[in-house]
Amino acid sequence: MQTVLVTGGAGFIGANFILLARQNNWFNIINLDKLTYASNLENLAQLQADPNYDFLQGDIGNVELVSDLLNKYQPNAIINFAAETHVDRSIFSPQTFIQTNVVGTFNLLEATRFYWQKLSPQNQQQFRFLHVSTDEVYGSLSTQDSAFREDTPYAPNSPYAASKAASDHFVRAYYHTYGLPNLTTNCSNNYGPHQFPEKLIPLIILNAIDGKPLPIYGDGQNIRDWLYVIDHCEAIYLVLQKGKIGETYNIGGLNEQTNLTVVEKICTILDELAPKSDLRHSSLMTFVPDRPGHDRRYAIDCDKIISELGWQPKENFDSGLLKTVQWYLDNSNWVNQVRSGAYQNWLKQNYENRQAK
Structure with missing residues (x-):
């Protein structure tokens, strides 16, 4: 069975991917994660006794560490989930996003290049580096614009999007310059x-359960294409x-919703x-001043991955959202663990200082 190095595997998408991979016995997994605030080893607790799964704490920006791991485990592929991803946080501290998403990806590529160049010709041909990115690199759409395609020009509008765009360009360059066999995926929300x-x-979901205000930026009409995480993992x-080396594949849920509609559906x-005896959850909705540079609409054209690879999302938004709400209701211990003091400080910094409109 093949071995795959997954970076950022204790985070949201990475953890779901690892769980699915081990459930289906796709390959052995080596998980490298820095364990920042959004990472959580509890996501992977069920794999503690799995002999085909190993976790190592570390930074993708540490070339020596990554090189040692590659030489030790000899993976057949690397899937790079490791990234800072929250736009709001990138507005407050863009340097963190540059360090992780740009410098970190560059260092990971360098370590991978050194490792790949020493492989046998057959193993070089079989090796893959898959870089997981975002639709936000393409910028913003109006309601009349066509959805993002793989050939849509990059036009990032937030520090987060700019950092991911830069990392995408480095991945592309390492294929065209060094021949490193890589693939890039750009997903929706x-x-x-x-x-x-x-x-x-x-x-x-969690604010509503607690009876707290449900903050909605601006007029609530910003549109996103929502992708259920398991559908995304299966696409990856x-x-x-089966993906063609050097190519990009856009992955979307085919579920465009306004933020206001999302909140209403959750309620x-x-x-x-x-149910709460004293109120309907929708009464908690609160419109707050918009964040700077808030993109109006994202939408993904999935024709390439559908036609070339035969992928289709299995969940529509209503079915996926119902499963998601139920999961948070059923996993209060996980919720209580992640809502640390640092998380509460972030909520205060980002939301409580915004006056309701």
Whole structure:
């Protein structure tokens, strides 16, 4: 069985991918994660006794460490999930995003290049480096614009998006300059189990459960294409197995929703699953001043991955959202663990200082 090095595997998407990979026995997993605030080893607790899974704490920016891991475990592929991902945090501290997403990816590519160049010709040909990126590198769409395609020009509008765009360019350059066999995926907004509650859907779910205000930026009409995380993980596996070297594949959920609609749907589900006798959850909705440079709309054209690789999302937004809300209701211990003092300080910094409109 092949061995794959997964970076950032204790985070939201990475952990879901590892769980799915081991459940389906896709390959042996080496998980390298720095364990920053959004990482959580509890996400992977069920794998503690799995002999085909190893965890190591470390930074992708540490070339010596990564080189040692590659030489020791001799992986057949690397999947790079490691990244700072929250736009709001990138506005407050962009340097962290540059360090992890740009410098970290560059150092990871360097260590990978040194390792790959020493492989036998056959192993070089079989090796893959898969870089997981975002649709935010393409910028913003109006409601009339066509969805993002793989050939849409990059136009990042936030420090987060700019840092991911830079990392995408480095990955491309390492294929064209050095021949490093890589693939890039650009996904739309993910949601599902194990997502750190700074992102919209888990934030709204948990605030609603606690009877706290549900902050909605601006007029609530910003549109995102929502992708259930398990659908995304299955697409990544398919790209790794069948994707054409040097190519980019856009992965979307085909579920465009306004932020306001997302919040309303969560409230409706919670009114049924966790009703409150004294209020309807929608009464907690609060419009707050918009964040700087807030992109109006993202939308993904999935024709390439559908036609070339045969992938389709299995979840529509209503089915995926119901599963997600139920997961947070059923996993209060996980929720309580991640809502540390640092998380509460972030909520105060980002939301409590915004006056309701």
